[in-house]
Amino acid sequence: MSSPRGRFITLEGGEGSGKSTQAKRLAERLRSHGLDVVLTREPGGSPGAEAVRAALLGGAVKPYGSDVEALLFAAARADHVDRTIAPALARGQWVICDRFIDSTRVYQGAVGQVEAPLLNALEQVAIGPARPDLTLLLDISSEAGLARAAARAQGQVGDRFEREGMAFHQAVRTAFLELAGADPERCVVVDAGRQPDMVAIDIAKAVRARFPEALSETVPA
Structure with missing residues (x-):
């Protein structure tokens, strides 16, 4: 008899929203319930995809436009x-992915205007x-998110998207919220502007x- 299909949870949001941290915490929480969990990310998550990641986030592809x-x-x-x-x-495993189709x-x-x-x-x-099966949108103001991303970078240059201006990031936030509002059966908006422990509890x-x-x-503390 084949195993029942596992569950697929994605975390989405703008820069500095805490997706990677919360994805790891959620994976640990689910494992504590005895579930078999695969934690992955985009771009990346497989050898071929990881090879493309550097070009996408490093900005080498940006001059060719959003379609490319x-x-x-x-x-x-x-x-x-x-x-x-x-x-x-x-x-039958549970998959938790840091970014997926909604980021594209x-x-x-919405922002790059690909048709x-x-x-x-x-x-x-x-x-x-x-x-x-479930998408968790971690929502935070663009100003706060970029401040977090800058602190995390510790003086290093941010990736291709972090280097965009404030108007770009505000458009990203608006588009994510509109997307979540249009698909409430799948998407749950979580206030990511609070302490990580509080965010983790709401995600749980x-x-x-x-x-x-x-x-x-x-729900463990």
Whole structure:
């Protein structure tokens, strides 16, 4: 008998929203409930996708425009889904991913103005049926998020997206909120401007509400 399909949770949000930290904390929490968890990220998460990551985040692709960026993100995502996400879900594992399709919809689509038909076609080819069961949108003001990102960088130059201006990041935040509002069955908005412990508790509550059969009623501190 084959294993039941696992669960797929993605974390989205602007720069400095704490996605990576909260993805790790959620993975640890789920493992404490005895669940088998795969923690991954985009761009990356598989050998082929990791090879593309440096070009995308380093800014080498930016001069070619948002359409080319979207194509490369889709290529990396296809390898990620094929080699990491889909096999884990087929084994019945839970997959937690730091960024996924919504980042492309926002950064290259809503803000970069890549046309929806192209994005939809790329998405269908790249992910097939591997769609998130739950997306947690970590929402924080653009000013606070960029301040966090700068503190984290410790004087080093930020990545291709962190280097964009304030208007860009405000547009990203607005687009994420609009996307979440249009898909409330999948997306839960979490206030990420608070202390990490408080954010983690709200994330745990959202996950438990969506998957009550898998998690106990107790939310650890």
